[in-house]
Amino acid sequence: MHTELMHTDFEDVAGQAAPPTRLTADGVLAEAVRWRRRRATTWVAAGVATLLAAGVGLSLQQHPAARPEPAGPPDPSVTPARNDPFGGLYSLVATDDVHLFAKVGAASLRSEDGGATWKAWTDTSGGGELTSPAPGVLTTTVETINDKFDGQPANGPKAYYTHRISTDAGQTFRDVLVTTEAVAEVPAGGWLFHTCYSASDPCPFQALDPGRARLAPLAAQPPLERAEAAGVPVSAGLWVTGTDPASKLPAVAVSHDRGRTWTKRVLATGKQALGGVVATVDGVTAYTIVQVPNPNYPGTQRTPAPDASVGLLFRTTDGGQTWTQADPGHTLPSSYEYFDGDAYVAADGTHVAASPRSRPQQWFTSRDGAAYRAGRPDGLGENLNATGEHPPVVARPGFYLAFDDEAMYRSPDGLHWTRVPIKAP
Template identity: 30%
Template sequence: MSVHRGPGSGDGMERVRGRAAVVVAVVLGLLAVMAACARTDSGGRISASQAAVPARIPSGAGLPGGAVDVGFAADGSGFALLAECGKKRCVQRVAVLEKGAGAWRLGTSPLPDVTGDLGITAGLVVLGPGRALITEGTWPPPERTWFTGDAGDSWREATTEPTGTTTTVPEGGVLVENCSRPDEEANGCARSRLAAVMPDTGEYRILADQPPLKGVVIPAGHIGARLYTYGLDPRSGNPALAVSEDRGKSWRTSAMPAGPKGWSMTVVTDGSVLYAAHHGQLSDEDDVKNGLLAIDRSTDGGHTWEQVWKHRKGAEPRSILGAPIAAADGSLTVHGEDGVWRSTDDGRSFSRSAGRGPQGWVTTTPLGYLWGDSFGAGRYRISADGVHWRTFDLGDGT
């Protein structure tokens, strides 16, 4: 799993986690099970003794190739994209895990072989038990998509452009960015809007009520029925969040502390407190590709925010690979390009908790946090509370 290099990056047969995978990982999950089901202690946090048990995901070490993307539904079923690469060709496959199954199986794959130096740009959107969308190409928009509603037994080519509107993001659906004005010079997007991937068809539909933000508006988190999106405040031009508490029917703006404009934002929760990580380019750190600009904290459901950490040259964590881990024990962990950093004072200071170099990339699913190693070896860990983890392996690492 490679680190983010910005729009249009990637060379050789490098396994590129495209923007789709990043967006999808941010949008899904975010500890809905933990927040809804677990009790809290007198301080509002879930105690370690009450922490949720992580899902049991079987290993699939015999699957061919290396895992490129993995996603799960709330019932524990899931999909994985695999790439088996030689010197001149990568064969792309799909693995399927059905609810209660003790092993992964190979499903059919709509993805063509990749030759030359094009790299792997496939992404995965899990839309519920047995339902998924595969995207191919950079995001947004994908070049092609395929949908399955029968656990990977068959796929049909789906839409890449929106086909109408929707008033809400349906249960199982996913909120995604849809570029309405490309930026050709920057090989990116100058203006975007939000769309929902429909869970029963894989169609894209524009959200009828858009958040009151300007610029590039992208999803920043999904906690239960509450959706978070990142963009710029129309009046101040500062980074801002828009929050919907009814699955996208209506929005309110959540003012953020003033800070540098970044690429995106990721909102996570420990069941009580919210944290927002600002991702972006560090102007004074040339050796950092996945910069961490700031961390904000909210104790009132995102109505108000306090900036608890801000980038300073040379101060770690300078980078963040995916989402921060807001754990049930009150700690906040950041996986960066130069190691793993842990805070026990609400994100105000960090100390190293693992060795140097990238240790893994963190995303979120309906089952909780998903950690994948940074070197394509197929080692994964999953946790419903950020404290207790289970490990599983996928693919042979080739």
């Protein structure tokens, strides 16, 4: 993770300028670990995870810095709208391997044949980004600015958010009803909902029932501090990363009974760490990356150490019951911070990690976590988009999806990809 990102984290927490660059690694991390940049509303299954940006409900067009320039001349099969500043594909969501929703320029499109053909579609959600946190479901968040906001609690927050859901392939959307009565488990077809708007927010996990469009607190909360849900498929269970309250070390909590009970395991880092990025597709084999202070930071003038932290990789092959440290030779680069969705697990258990914030993206793979090699998965683009905070690759059993400015990429196994241009009608 770059020092600049660590300072960004510190500034976010402290509300003031970051300390000088020669602050010790432990000093930087102690503050940054309290509040990562992933301050967001997190929709996480029991389905596929998607992350809405901190300005929940804002479209990607309001965050132009997040979009790369096109890698080359536009594909003639794509018809961009003249009034769109990017002029290409900037949003792609799949509720399953047949129903897909895309935005090309100002046009909203829908496909009912896996992306082979597309039709114009009227998005009636009223929100910004569309997401699919669980199979067969579309969601969005509508932001309403509070004109009475003046910083005084009596006049309410700066904005109000209304969550909306569709279970009929986007034909209709309903408002989600928020309730206070706790539920024992995440309903079948539902997912964890996690809302964090400030560092002091306790951020309780809630269960969303798509059939009833209801949001309720989960009775058994993951036993972690600073907990964040990982984006994993519905069949993989519920995975949450955070900090063990007793030791203050990074830990992973897993539930394979839809949140009724949790198994917590502390990762043997020896030091407090910045977050954790879990990737799994089958709920059995999983990897997590955590960032720990670099003992050599900031180094000397002759031998500088520009990175305030280094990455440690852990692997489980028993559904989170036990974790062992992998990649003993540190062959997976850790010069940048990994976020949820920056890594995924292929059908055969191969761990695939990317550097989505660099262009072209750098890819690293390992079959068992022992050693990583550089190399892009066959047929996958090198300038993938990640709408808002969406992961660059959505991984579900038997269905992997990604996109760039010009086309979608799909794969049955996460290793061999097919490029499919989006053909606007």
